[in-house]
Amino acid sequence: MKKLLFVTLIICLIISSCSKNKPDGPLLIRIDNQTGFKIEEVFVNTGDGQHTFGTIEQGEKSAYSEFISAYRYAYVRLKINNVEYVQQPIDFVGETKLEPGKHTYILELLTFNNQIHLRSSHQKD
Secondary structure, three states: OOOHHHHHHHHHHHHHHHHOOOOOOEEEEEEEEEOOOOOEEEEEEOOEEEEEEEEEEOOOOOOOOEEEEOOOEEEEEEEEEEEEEEEEEOOOOOOOOOOOOEEEEEEEEEEOOOOOEEEEEEEEE
């Protein structure tokens, strides 16, 4: 009986020492303006929180804002020279939520078929 108890205790210790340690703390997101223009009224909705970042100069980064949860991409709306640009996710199927910590959404403008589109990419800081 003592052997069984000892073996069970050893197995429990091994399993608990192998478990992943997820970082604790807030999920912080900032915006990196790589559009080539000053962007205004920058609004981000992660589906579980939203924040208006305001105006971000060309090549600059915003301050971090705390979110409950987020994915590698989000709904983003902004204005450049009074023209509104929107990135609208269809869904988050197959996506994994970001871990707590600092993250950056990098915003760029891309041209496809003579139309300008807003694109964001994610970077873990």
